[in-house]
Amino acid sequence: GQNIDQPTEMTATEGAIVQINCTYQTSGFNGLFWYQQHAGEAPTFLSYNVLDGLEEKGRFSSFLSRSKGYSYLLLKELQMKDSASYLCAVVDSNYQLIWGAGTKLIIKP
Amino acid sequence: DAMVIQNPRYQVTQFGKPVTLSCSQTLNHNVMYWYQQKSSQAPKLLFHYYDKDFNNEADTPDNFQSRRPNTSFCFLDIRSPGLGDAAMYLCATSREIAGGTDTQYFGPGTRLTVL
Numbered sequence: 001g002q003n004i005d006q007p008t009e010m011t012a013t014e015g016a017i018v019q020i021n022c023t024y025q026t027s028g029f030n031g032l033f034w035y036q037q038h039a040g041e042a043p044t045f046l047s048y049n050v051l052d053g054l055e056e057k058g059r060f061s062s063f064l065s066r067s068k069g070y071s072y073l074l075l076k077e078l079q080m081k082d083s084a085s086y087l088c089a090v091v092d093s094n095y096q097l098i099w100g101a102g103t104k105l106i107i108k109p
Numbered sequence: 110d111a112m113v114i115q116n117p118r119y120q121v122t123q124f125g126k127p128v129t130l131s132c133s134q135t136l137n138h139n140v141m142y143w144y145q146q147k148s149s150q151a152p153k154l155l156f157h158y159y160d161k162d163f164n165n166e167a168d169t170p171d172n173f174q175s176r177r178p179n180t181s182f183c184f185l186d187i188r189s190p191g192l193g194d195a196a197m198y199l200c201a202t203s204r205e206i207a208g209g210t211d212t213q214y215f216g217p218g219t220r221l222t223v224l
Contacts, residue, residue: 004151033212042199042215043152087151097213099151 002026004100006088011106012078020073020086020103028093034062034073035087037102043087046073075105083107112136113216115200121222122190130185130219132200141183142213143175144199152199158183187221195223 005023012018024032031050035043049055049064049071061074073086085102092098113134122128132141139160144152155169158177172194174186187194197220201213 008149040197040218040220042201042218044215045212048212085149097154099153101149101151104149 002090002092002098004088004090004098006086006100006103008101009104009106011108012075014078014080014107014109016078017074017076018078018105020075020088020105022071022073022088022100024069024071024088024090024098024100026090026092026098029066030091030093030095032062032064032071032091033089033097034071035089037085037087039084046086078107080107080109113200113202113214115198115216115219117219118217119220119222121224122187123224124192125189128187128190128221130187130198130200130221132183132185132216133181134200134202134214134216135181136202136204136214137180138202138204138214139180140203140205140211141177142199142201142203143173143183143185144201145194146197146199146218155185190221190223192223195221197221 003025033048034046036046037043047062054063059076064071085104087102088100090098116131142157143155146152156165172188176184197218199218200216203211203213205211
């Protein structure tokens with residue numbers, strides 16, 4: 001079967017750095033998305049990786065290792081507004097988007 | 110601004126009473142999706158349209174139907190809502206089928222309560 005694993009919940013301090021990991025086992029791979037979802041709201045696009053390596057976009061960076069079936073989202077200089085769920089989603093060989101259950105990130109002052 | 114709009118944002122219905130949720134988009138995207146998301150769970154794809162081509166997920170109950178009368182609008186019909194259908198329903202669009210760099214853009218969602 002297809003599977004996306006992320007930690008259920010993480011806690012970090014305002015101003016700090018946090019890394020949210022995602023491991024996947026899917027039938028084929030055509031890219032990996034990270035979405036941010038605030039409570040009661042729709043997911044919003046953060047990043048897309050299809051090649052190995054690190055993609056940096058402001059305070060957020062996303063890393064991919066296809067050989068390891070692994071990605072992480074790195075958030076720097078955490079702000080209270082970063083409290084949200086972070087969803088990892090993989091595009092499989094049929095171009096279906098397989099979603100993880102998300103990691104709830106709690107930011108403390 | 111180009112966007113995905115869902116109405117209503119909150120919908121309350123009674124057990125067994127049909128309900129229709131609507132989605133419209135000004136992005137002129139070919140693909141529209143309906144997801145069901147329950148608390149702390151991954152979004153679950155119910156079906157998607159590639160233009161007028163309807164694609165039903167194998168495990169989507171028959172109780173859920175969809176219509177796409179034109180490029181801009183898509184409807185989700187729940188024929189006989191049960192208590193287990195209470196969830197957030199998310200509409201999303203993408204230019205092409207999810208793949209490559211075709212990001213999905215989500216509407217704000219409709220939270221359905223079944224009494």
